[in-house]
Amino acid sequence: MGAINRAIHYLDERLQIQQLIDFGKKKSVPLHRETVWYYFGGVTLFLFIIQVITGILLLFYYRTGPEEAYESIRFIMSEVRFGWLMRSIHSWSANLMILAAFIHMFSVFFAKAYRKPRELTWITGMLLLFIGLGLGFTGYLLPWNELAFFATKVGTDIFSVVPVIGEPLLRLLRGGEEVTPATLSRFFGIHVAIFPLLFVGLLALHLLFVQRQGMSEPIGWNEMPPDKTKSMPFFPNFLLRDLLLWLIVLNVIALLAVFFPWELGEKADPFAPAPEGIKPEWYFMFMYQTLKFLPAKVLFISGETLGILVFGLAVVLWLIIPFWDRKSARGEKNRALNYVGLFVVLFIIVMTVLGYALH
Amino acid sequence: MKRRSFINVLLSGGIAVWLGSVIASIIAYLLPPEAAVSDASSVKAATTDELEPDSAKIFQFGKKPGLLLRLEDGGYRAFVAVCTHLSCTVQYRKDMGVIWCACHNGKFNKKGINIAGPPPKPLDELEVHIRGEDIFVSKPVT
Amino acid sequence: MRCIKYLSKPLNLALLVVAAVCLVTVAIGNLSAQEELKKEESTCINCHAELEDELLEPVTRFRHDIHYEKGIACDGCHGGDSSAEDADESMDPDKGFIGVPDPLEIPSFCGKCHSSSTYMGKFNPALPVDQEKKYRTSLHGKRNAEGDRKVAQCASCHGIHGIRPAGDPLSKVHPLNVPEMCATCHSDPGYMKSYELPTDQYRKYAEGVHGVALLQNKETGAPACNDCHGNHGAVPPGVASIAFVCGNCHVNNMRLFNESPLKAAFSELHLPGCETCHNYHDIPKPTDAVVGVGPESVCRDCHTETKRPAGYRVAKEIRKHLDTLAERTRSADSVVVEASQRGMDVLDAEYRLKDVRQALIEARTMVHSFDAGMVKDKVDAGLEAAKEAVRLGEKAIANYYFRRKWLGFSTLILSFLVLMLIFKIREVDRRTGR
Numbered sequence: 001m002g003a004i005n006r007a008i009h010y011l012d013e014r015l016q017i018q019q020l021i022d023f024g025k026k027k028s029v030p031l032h033r034e035t036v037w038y039y040f041g042g043v044t045l046f047l048f049i050i051q052v053i054t055g056i057l058l059l060f061y062y063r064t065g066p067e068e069a070y071e072s073i074r075f076i077m078s079e080v081r082f083g084w085l086m087r088s089i090h091s092w093s094a095n096l097m098i099l100a101a102f103i104h105m106f107s108v109f110f111a112k113a114y115r116k117p118r119e120l121t122w123i124t125g126m127l128l129l130f131i132g133l134g135l136g137f138t139g140y141l142l143p144w145n146e147l148a149f150f151a152t153k154v155g156t157d158i159f160s161v162v163p164v165i166g167e168p169l170l171r172l173l174r175g176g177e178e179v180t181p182a183t184l185s186r187f188f189g190i191h192v193a194i195f196p197l198l199f200v201g202l203l204a205l206h207l208l209f210v211q212r213q214g215m216s217e218p219i220g221w222n223e224m225p226p227d228k229t230k231s232m233p234f235f236p237n238f239l240l241r242d243l244l245l246w247l248i249v250l251n252v253i254a255l256l257a258v259f260f261p262w263e264l265g266e267k268a269d270p271f272a273p274a275p276e277g278i279k280p281e282w283y284f285m286f287m288y289q290t291l292k293f294l295p296a297k298v299l300f301i302s303g304e305t306l307g308i309l310v311f312g313l314a315v316v317l318w319l320i321i322p323f324w325d326r327k328s329a330r331g332e333k334n335r336a337l338n339y340v341g342l343f344v345v346l347f348i349i350v351m352t353v354l355g356y357a358l359h
Numbered sequence: 360m361k362r363r364s365f366i367n368v369l370l371s372g373g374i375a376v377w378l379g380s381v382i383a384s385i386i387a388y389l390l391p392p393e394a395a396v397s398d399a400s401s402v403k404a405a406t407t408d409e410l411e412p413d414s415a416k417i418f419q420f421g422k423k424p425g426l427l428l429r430l431e432d433g434g435y436r437a438f439v440a441v442c443t444h445l446s447c448t449v450q451y452r453k454d455m456g457v458i459w460c461a462c463h464n465g466k467f468n469k470k471g472i473n474i475a476g477p478p479p480k481p482l483d484e485l486e487v488h489i490r491g492e493d494i495f496v497s498k499p500v501t
Numbered sequence: 502m503r504c505i506k507y508l509s510k511p512l513n514l515a516l517l518v519v520a521a522v523c524l525v526t527v528a529i530g531n532l533s534a535q536e537e538l539k540k541e542e543s544t545c546i547n548c549h550a551e552l553e554d555e556l557l558e559p560v561t562r563f564r565h566d567i568h569y570e571k572g573i574a575c576d577g578c579h580g581g582d583s584s585a586e587d588a589d590e591s592m593d594p595d596k597g598f599i600g601v602p603d604p605l606e607i608p609s610f611c612g613k614c615h616s617s618s619t620y621m622g623k624f625n626p627a628l629p630v631d632q633e634k635k636y637r638t639s640l641h642g643k644r645n646a647e648g649d650r651k652v653a654q655c656a657s658c659h660g661i662h663g664i665r666p667a668g669d670p671l672s673k674v675h676p677l678n679v680p681e682m683c684a685t686c687h688s689d690p691g692y693m694k695s696y697e698l699p700t701d702q703y704r705k706y707a708e709g710v711h712g713v714a715l716l717q718n719k720e721t722g723a724p725a726c727n728d729c730h731g732n733h734g735a736v737p738p739g740v741a742s743i744a745f746v747c748g749n750c751h752v753n754n755m756r757l758f759n760e761s762p763l764k765a766a767f768s769e770l771h772l773p774g775c776e777t778c779h780n781y782h783d784i785p786k787p788t789d790a791v792v793g794v795g796p797e798s799v800c801r802d803c804h805t806e807t808k809r810p811a812g813y814r815v816a817k818e819i820r821k822h823l824d825t826l827a828e829r830t831r832s833a834d835s836v837v838v839e840a841s842q843r844g845m846d847v848l849d850a851e852y853r854l855k856d857v858r859q860a861l862i863e864a865r866t867m868v869h870s871f872d873a874g875m876v877k878d879k880v881d882a883g884l885e886a887a888k889e890a891v892r893l894g895e896k897a898i899a900n901y902y903f904r905r906k907w908l909g910f911s912t913l914i915l916s917f918l919v920l921m922l923i924f925k926i927r928e929v930d931r932r933t934g935r
Contacts, residue, residue: 057385057388057389060388060389067401067498071421074846074848077846078845078846078848079392079393080388080392081384081387081388081390081392082384082385082387082388083388083392084904085384085904085907086388233933236929237926237929237930237933240922240925240926240929241926243922244919244922244923244926247915247918247919247922248915248919250915251911251912251915251916251919254908254911254912254915255908255912258904258905258907258908261844263844362928363928363932366921366924366925366928367925369921370918370921370922370924370925373914373917373918373921374918376914377914377915377918380910380911380914419852421848422848422851422852423852424852424855445862446855447859447862447863448855448856448859461753461859461863462753462859462862462863462866463750463751463752463753463866464752464753476750476752477722477750479722
């Protein structure tokens, strides 16, 4: 072990990394009933790293264009060594990342960990979730297969009901009136350049905030007697546990990639009639299903427009929770908000299940 | 050897093996595969010195065979070489001057239009592009 | 009466209803045009529209008649003067009024215009003008000329007043409707009694490969009665010409048969070319079982181990070759299907399979050469392609298993690392006093 110590010493002399190690050692993770939820941020981060690596590797063979996109992915999956693995991992890990991010977000919500001083951490986290969803939406189209083509058609259509700016927004997004190869080019650019750039920037801020502020403690933690407030050093104890979970997640992804390889489907044919069972990605299903349940006309506006407006309002309210949840900010329990959160979770689950059951 | 360093050795050894195999897989991934990059939109069908005037060849065009036909005046035409009757592969018959299907004697003229026998429809035409000495065939832009 | 009989058939009734609906639609949408037409057609149509049954029928049906569409009024065929105000005047025999033509006169009645290229050229220069001439050479035409009012003449097949062009799916002579149209007379035992003709042709045809293709699968490329028997010059094809009739579509089979030794042998025995093995009317979809020496074989009709044994041996060998390729096609298919069901990409293997299937089709056609060597050549080409397809399919399946092995290996390493991490965590926890 002398080599490692010498290396640390070498780096310390030049970069003062001992400070970082001390910082990590000083940082501690509170131990309580809900400690398990602390892991989901790390899992999301790990899945994002997988996405970056496999995404870059896929770029070596992927070509955009209505013909090339599908064929190049077919080529990756059938001819390139481990290409099947790269593509399957990228697809599976993307979905798991969104799932992990949702769990992370809701755990933070129910722990009220967004309260002062962590308002900005919450905001950056929410923005990261939005971009994550955007990455999923744009990435879904890239193989240019039938299902993705029509799902994108339906998905982008929703933007058209946004009042006033709907139509120009739709045109901007699609690069024209319809979903065409121009849309594919746009989505490709957004998926591999704009969103990753934004994501990495926000992620850096998010992680910086977490490091500066340390792990959040449950409400009433500081009032508890010292012998009840146990904690664990972040480095190495918690980090090793993080690693352990990451390895397990990695193995699960490998398992999924081999036993449930992500399908390529049929090449998109813009002139073909829409196939049956056009569904959005599962994480958009609850919104899609809700909009379907709404009546065509509510008072003077269309049901869809109303739905979009209500969703938009709800998302904004959710985003700025830290600024209006005064009770949690004062360190008091906010039971009413817990019920709201519970309702949101149940709503999402029920609508998602209904979405799949009714199709 | 202490228990602690024993675990450290096994752990770092395991990580090294794992990292090694990951990196090896990535290198294998990056090495270009044997098959040329598949490209259904454009396939190199032949070179310019390959076909005599008034002759043709069959090439693979994605899932289907293609027929590259060199006309008597030296120009090229290409079709999806799948007979519109029962999906046999068609061929060019110099003696008859037609594209011919061996299965049921279906005939198409040099423009791919069905002129005799059971085929109900013309052959699908493909686009021919000549770049330098290579002849590329691609799907027509719809 | 005829009107009621006409309406008693559901199809006709339906047609009439459709026609009536169309009429009303046209009438509503096109009132002013209707007005104008009325003026032109005044006497015949106006009067007959007021009448009932038989006398009304020409008006309702004529609206959909090709002649009406081309602007030919009643007097174009029936003579008289349709523009005359008075009924007696318009139906004046002195003005050429014919009324209902006698069946014996109908061919020349239609032929007045249809046999004149100058007249027909005004409407459709591509339309032949030899129908009447050909009709006169047909058995129908000959008997008609002899005074038989029962045999088919123009109106029997094309209809009366509601005559539509053959390309119109509602036309009685549209390819899909021809077999039933011929069957109205030819499947009626009472009607056919005096001619001593069989009446099972339609039933047999409908069961045969052509009937199934045309009537069930609506493949208009498949032959109806007239494609083999001719239209206006309908005759039963003779023994000598049957191979030519079939050969119009089955070109390869005819060529191979004509070049084969069987051609001379069949002529010697006065056997017709195709129908000896394939029947006529109830032509079964051929299978490999028809070839060879098995129970369904047609070869055994003439060849047994003792009678003409050379042919028996050839039949046996040809069948063996066909079976080999058919079997290999199936096994190659199943390998590729298995690979594809395992989620592997089998595009290249499927590309090869196409060649295998094509070789099988060609080998089956090659049977008509009755030369085992020629069949074998085709079969060998198919076997070669099948080998390649199987190789590619098996490669894909091997790849599938490779993925599982890879997963096993990677799970092994990861599990080892997980285990080591657990030890490490316990060791660290102990050391840091937790």
